[in-house]
Amino acid sequence: MAFENLSEKLSAAFKRLRSKGKLNESDVKEAMREVRLALLEADVNYKVAKDFVAKVSERAVGNEVMESLTPAQMVIKIVNEELTALMGGGETRLNSPSSPPAVVLFCGLQGSGKTTHAAKLALMLKNQGHRPLLVACDVYRPAAIQQLQVLGSQAGVPVFEQGAGDPVKISREAVKHAKDYGNDFVLIDTAGRLQIDEALMDELRRIKEAVPPTDILLVVDAMTGQEAVNVAKSFHELLDITGVVLTKLDGDARGGAALSVRAVTGRPIKFAGIGEKLSDLEVFHPDRMASRILGM
Amino acid sequence: NSFTKIDESLFEELEELLIMGDVGVETAGRVCEELRRKVKEQGVKDPNDVYDLLRTIVADMLRGGEELKIGTKPSVILVIGVNGVGKTTTIGKLAALLGSQGKKVILGAADTFRAAAIEQLEVWAQRSGAELVKQTQGSDPASVVFDSIAAAKAREADVVICDTAGRLHNKKNLMEELSKISRVIQREAPDADREVLLVLDAATGQNAVSQAREFQSAAEITGIVLTKLDGTPKGGVVLSIREELGLPVKFIGVGEQVDDLQTFDADQFARALFERQEETNETDHSDA
Numbered sequence: 001m002a003f004e005n006l007s008e009k010l011s012a013a014f015k016r017l018r019s020k021g022k023l024n025e026s027d028v029k030e031a032m033r034e035v036r037l038a039l040l041e042a043d044v045n046y047k048v049a050k051d052f053v054a055k056v057s058e059r060a061v062g063n064e065v066m067e068s069l070t071p072a073q074m075v076i077k078i079v080n081e082e083l084t085a086l087m088g089g090g091e092t093r094l095n096s097p098s099s100p101p102a103v104v105l106f107c108g109l110q111g112s113g114k115t116t117h118a119a120k121l122a123l124m125l126k127n128q129g130h131r132p133l134l135v136a137c138d139v140y141r142p143a144a145i146q147q148l149q150v151l152g153s154q155a156g157v158p159v160f161e162q163g164a165g166d167p168v169k170i171s172r173e174a175v176k177h178a179k180d181y182g183n184d185f186v187l188i189d190t191a192g193r194l195q196i197d198e199a200l201m202d203e204l205r206r207i208k209e210a211v212p213p214t215d216i217l218l219v220v221d222a223m224t225g226q227e228a229v230n231v232a233k234s235f236h237e238l239l240d241i242t243g244v245v246l247t248k249l250d251g252d253a254r255g256g257a258a259l260s261v262r263a264v265t266g267r268p269i270k271f272a273g274i275g276e277k278l279s280d281l282e283v284f285h286p287d288r289m290a291s292r293i294l295g296m
Numbered sequence: 297n298s299f300t301k302i303d304e305s306l307f308e309e310l311e312e313l314l315i316m317g318d319v320g321v322e323t324a325g326r327v328c329e330e331l332r333r334k335v336k337e338q339g340v341k342d343p344n345d346v347y348d349l350l351r352t353i354v355a356d357m358l359r360g361g362e363e364l365k366i367g368t369k370p371s372v373i374l375v376i377g378v379n380g381v382g383k384t385t386t387i388g389k390l391a392a393l394l395g396s397q398g399k400k401v402i403l404g405a406a407d408t409f410r411a412a413a414i415e416q417l418e419v420w421a422q423r424s425g426a427e428l429v430k431q432t433q434g435s436d437p438a439s440v441v442f443d444s445i446a447a448a449k450a451r452e453a454d455v456v457i458c459d460t461a462g463r464l465h466n467k468k469n470l471m472e473e474l475s476k477i478s479r480v481i482q483r484e485a486p487d488a489d490r491e492v493l494l495v496l497d498a499a500t501g502q503n504a505v506s507q508a509r510e511f512q513s514a515a516e517i518t519g520i521v522l523t524k525l526d527g528t529p530k531g532g533v534v535l536s537i538r539e540e541l542g543l544p545v546k547f548i549g550v551g552e553q554v555d556d557l558q559t560f561d562a563d564q565f566a567r568a569l570f571e572r573q574e575e576t577n578e579t580d581h582s583d584a
């Protein structure tokens with residue numbers, strides 16, 4: 001299960017801390033070193049881990065903690081609080097438009113799961129009684145449009161496509177189509193791109209300008225390592241994303257990417273992908289995830 | 297870099313660079329231990345020489361085993377990995393590379409699961425001038441592999457490259473399916489040279505180690521293809537994989553075009569690993 005390993009490492013560190021009676025500064029320092037290592041082994045970004053530990057340490061070496069009757073307990077509580085804060089509060093829903101349709105733009109690196117998750121969300125919305133429209137704006141990848149069409153038909157959701165046209169124009173026309181045909185959600189699939197690809201990043205900016213979306217979801221593979229921060233930062237700076245979809249959580253990734261992405265964007269993880277089937281989509285619960293990491 | 301003397305902060309800085317390159321805490325620690333030892337042993341005085349020494353240590357760890365062993369006619373290359381790492385694209389590029397060397401290549405569309413996976417490979421077959429063997433979506437992948445090898449024998453092809461569906465390594469039934477495919481290849485082409493290439497996305501963190509471990513036990517891997525190195529990630533986790541499993545990196549993927557595949561170069565890889573973010577953005581992997 002994702003996060004399992006991080007949780008084990010943290011509880012080991014906490015156990016050692018608890019076995020001590022009174023704590024001195026070096027006990028806390030040692031425990032923080034272990035927390036930092038646990039985070040790094042879980043692929044939490046180097047700087048994020050460093051900042052996190054600095055923040056916890058600052059709170060933990062205060063008199064209030066050192067002189068309390070159960071100092072270890074207090075340190076653990078601080079780690080819990082900071083971790084939960086880092087993950088964000090309760091679940092967050094999609095934004096509502098002032099007038100329909102709601103437009104959700106999916107973006108992210110190559111292979112992160114955009115196309116699959118556009119279709120998964122379409123199915124989820126359809127099951128809630130909505131009338132979503134999928135839009136094929138990946139005009140580059142071989143068979144990307146067919147992939148979306150197959151998934152759309154599996155979900156029983158229509159797919160708007162204009163072949164290998166201009167994604168900006170396609171997305172604009174898709175929204176018009178949705179208004180004409182009473183679709184209350186427009187879900188736009190885009191091509192995977194590197195955050196350093198200026199031309200393709202600019203294409204996203206122009207789609208945003210043309211539509212404009214009610215949600216811009218960055219799709220992030222849960223197995224991502226240190227790179228997660230660079231990706232999240234760049235996409236967020238350019239597009240002001242509204243949330244994250246964390247995919248492939250059915251694997252055994254340690255999930256540090258979740259913490260990193262959240263830390264650098266401040267945007268919530270809205271959905272979690274937990275499999276290849278279209279029904280394998282969950283609304284993300286940060287507090288539950290934090291508890292799971294901490295083994296609570 | 298700004299270091300003027302060799303002290304603790306220099307070693308810390310280097311360890312940090314390794315960790316930021318996804319080398320992993322433990323391997324980074326071991327590499328730095330070795331660096332300290334060598335710096336002492338060789339009496340290195342100039343910080344720049346420390347960098348060079350570190351690059352050499354890393355490159356030496358990764359060197360060797362880059363070449364493909366595909367001497368027999370036909371030879372079989374099985375391409376495996378988790379979802380979305382670049383398997384199908386790599387196959388397209390590899391087919392083009394082998395085709396340009398005058399080899400006749402057959403592609404086996406054994407990802408019968410993912411939506412439009414067959415159509416995607418079909419486009420790559422056209423681009424690379426390879427022939428495609430396929431069945432319909434949902435058919436048994438092992439049977440597609442069987443057909444592909446039979447076709448290669450009948451049409452006197454040089455190489456068969458089989459695509460497979462992406463699968464997470466913790467899924468028992470999917471890994472078992474892979475073992476079955478692997479057994480079919482051994483049975484149908486017992487005397488053929490066989491390569492099993494694990495494709496890893498360079499942006500992957502420490503999870504890549506358990507990917508390699510599990511895929512290794514399902515279908516003996518012969519080498520790694522590290523994709524998406526045209527981005528800013530460094531792919532340092534291959535160092536841990538080399539340490540633990542001895543698996544060589546054979547190719548790197550540096551883009552989405554047909555010629556964006558390069559033979560792995562340990563020295564170039566080690567150099568890139570220690571470049572800072574700002575510098576990396578300007579590094580063009582593709583002109584190596």
Ligand SMILES: Nc1nc2c(ncn2[C@@H]2O[C@H](COP(=O)(O)OP(=O)(O)OP(=O)(O)O)[C@@H](O)[C@H]2O)c(=O)[nH]1
Nearest residue numbers: 110111112113114115116192248273274275379380
């Ligand atoms: N196990 C698992 N696989 C997933 C999940 N989400 C997507 N996938 C798989 O990951 C692979 C890539 O998914 P896509 O939806 O094609 O990714 P993409 O971001 O659209 O890819 P590009 O368009 O090429 O950039 C496919 O094999 C999907 O089936 C998930 O939550 N779990």
Ligand SMILES: Nc1nc2c(ncn2[C@@H]2O[C@H](COP(=O)(O)OP(=O)(O)OP(=O)(O)O)[C@@H](O)[C@H]2O)c(=O)[nH]1
Nearest residue numbers: 110111379380381382383384385462524549550551
């Ligand atoms: N930038 C970059 N993109 C790549 C590279 N290799 C593959 N891609 C892209 O990554 C995405 C996924 O590639 P695929 O070849 O479909 O990956 P796969 O492993 O076959 O995916 P599944 O079959 O769904 O598991 C596509 O958008 C490719 O164009 C590379 O070296 N660099």
Ligand SMILES: [K+]
Nearest residue numbers: 111221380497
């Ligand atoms: K990926």
Ligand SMILES: [Mg+2]
Nearest residue numbers: 114115138144
């Ligand atoms: Mg896609």
Ligand SMILES: [Mg+2]
Nearest residue numbers: 383384407413
């Ligand atoms: Mg594929």
